[in-house]
Amino acid sequence: MTKLSRRRLLQAASASLPGLSLPFAAAAQEAWPSRPIRWVVAYPAGGGSDFLARQLAPQMGRQLGQTIYIENRPGAAGIIGTDNAAKSAPDGYTLLTGDNGAMVFHQAMYKRLPYDPKDFAPVGFMARFPLIVVVNPQSGFSDARQWLRELKANPGRFSYASPGVGSPHHLAMELLKERTGSFVVHVPYRGTAFASQDVIAGQVPMTVLDTAAGLPLIRSGKLKALAVMSPQRIPALLQVPTLQEAGVQGFEATAWQALFVPRGTPEPIVQRLSAEMRKAILAPDVKPKLEEFGLEVLPGDPAALTAFLQKETAFWHELIRSRRLSAE
Numbered sequence: 159m160t161k162l163s164r165r166r167l168l169q170a171a172s173a174s175l176p177g178l179s180l181p182f183a184a185a186a187q188e189a190w191p192s193r194p195i196r197w198v199v200a201y202p203a204g205g206g207s208d209f210l211a212r213q214l215a216p217q218m219g220r221q222l223g224q225t226i227y228i229e230n231r232p233g234a235a236g237i238i239g240t241d242n243a244a245k246s247a248p249d250g251y252t253l254l255t256g257d258n259g260a261m262v263f264h265q266a267m268y269k270r271l272p273y274d275p276k277d278f279a280p281v282g283f284m285a286r287f288p289l290i291v292v293v294n295p296q297s298g299f300s301d302a303r304q305w306l307r308e309l310k311a312n313p314g315r316f317s318y319a320s321p322g323v324g325s326p327h328h329l330a331m332e333l334l335k336e337r338t339g340s341f342v343v344h345v346p347y348r349g350t351a352f353a354s355q356d357v358i359a360g361q362v363p364m365t366v367l368d369t370a371a372g373l374p375l376i377r378s379g380k381l382k383a384l385a386v387m388s389p390q391r392i393p394a395l396l397q398v399p400t401l402q403e404a405g406v407q408g409f410e411a412t413a414w415q416a417l418f419v420p421r422g423t424p425e426p427i428v429q430r431l432s433a434e435m436r437k438a439i440l441a442p443d444v445k446p447k448l449e450e451f452g453l454e455v456l457p458g459d460p461a462a463l464t465a466f467l468q469k470e471t472a473f474w475h476e477l478i479r480s481r482r483l484s485a486e
Contacts, residue, residue: 190250190427194225197253198246200239200260202232205350206287206370206451207255210415213447214284217438222430226253235324235485236260237271244273248422250431254278256418258326262470266478267324267485275467278418282432283458283466284439285448286414287368289330289387290395292376297363302385302404305364306338313341319353319365320346324485327366329474330387330411332481337406357381368413369394369452387411394452412454416463432459 197215201207208230215226231239236259243254261275291302299305309316320328323346335342345362347353350371357365358380366387367375373394375381383398389410391400401409417435419428436457438444448455458466477483 190424190430191222191224193251194227195219195222195251195253196246197226197228197255198239198243199228199230199255200232200236200243201230203228203230206368206413206453207257207415209370209451210285210448210453211255213444214435214438217441217444218434221434221437235264235322237264237268237273241272243418244277244420246420248279248420248424250419250423250427252420253281253431254418255284256416258329258414258470258474259324261416261418261467262474263324263326263329263478264485265471266475267483269486275471277421279421279423279428280460280463280467281417281419281428282435282460283414283416283456283463284435285453285455285457286412287370287452288392288454289327289366289368289411289413290372290376290383290398291364291385291387291401292357292367292372292381292383293364294357294360295379295382296360297382299363299382299384302399302401305384306340306404306406309340309342310338314343316364317343317345317362319357319362320344321350321353322346322348324483326411326413327368329477329483331366332483333411333477334387334401334406334409336477336481337409354381373452388454392454416458428460 197211199208199211211228215228219226231242240254240260243252246252256278264271265275293299318331320331322328328344350367353365354367354371354375356362376383383395385401385404386392386395386398387401387409389400389402391398419431439455439457445455
């Protein structure tokens with residue numbers, strides 16, 4: 159069949175179907191990806207979410223044969239960027255880094271959100287940052303067990319800083335308070351840097367930090383690590399016990415990162431993105447950099463992420479309701 163014959167056949171087919179234009183029919187047969195892909199990070203450049211995306215994007219781009227560029231859209235605890243991605247065309251050309259806040263906490267913490275987590279299709283779990291309880295070295299806390307005893311014996315005497323209401327760090331500490339029956343005053347800040355600086359200065363005695371932000375401050379001696387909130391000790395801080403070892407049974411809280419696309423993105427594209435993401439994150443020149451930054455690399459597929467989200471939502475929404483937490 160000649161090119162002219164094929165063109166006439168396509169024109170005839172499009173003319174016979176109401177609303178189907180020739181450009182649309184041609185676009186439907188376009189191979190994906192045929193142009194650059196946008197990766198939305200709903201937080202400022204330089205943070206943990208941004209670092210992960212910028213390490214993966216070039217590798218995934220090489221595998222897909224297209225440029226993947228990062229677009230930082232920070233603001234409102236990640237809501238602005240997440241909403242932008244939710245309202246983007248479901249064509250495989252918009253990716254989103256989603257985390258605990260955007261995909262789980264916010265739905266229970268805010269009365270109204272401009273998006274719904276169901277507006278997204280899961281691509282796969284990427285990695286998580288372990289969380290660490292840190293204190294000012296002059297705070298008088300010697301170890302995790304003594305710290306826990308002091309908190310329980312002195313309700314309301316101590317305060318803790320967090321990067322903001324509804325952050326994984328905030329919710330992790332609220333879970334600890336619920337599990338131990340203690341009362342520690344929450345002092346929210348506008349970001350990790352501000353919270354950390356006030357703990358270093360002695361204005362607030364303690365905070366919860368993820369490994370990306372916490373490891374440099376711990377290694378420099380500016381902050382002292384008391385416990386990790388993961389089920390097992392982490393390689394970067396083998397001398398620091400878990401909260402479970404300190405007596406809080408079954409405790410686990412992390413700051414996780416997963417990849418999403420707008421709902422309605424064709425399933426073959428979702429599956430291709432998932433496969434390429436897993437391949438990229440395990441690449442020998444990518445995985446070591448992520449681990450050095452403090453990330454636990456745990457790539458997964460759409461089905462596993464869907465099941466994980468259901469479990470996370472049920473658990474954390476119950477905690478948020480029982481403790482009457484709100485971001486408004």
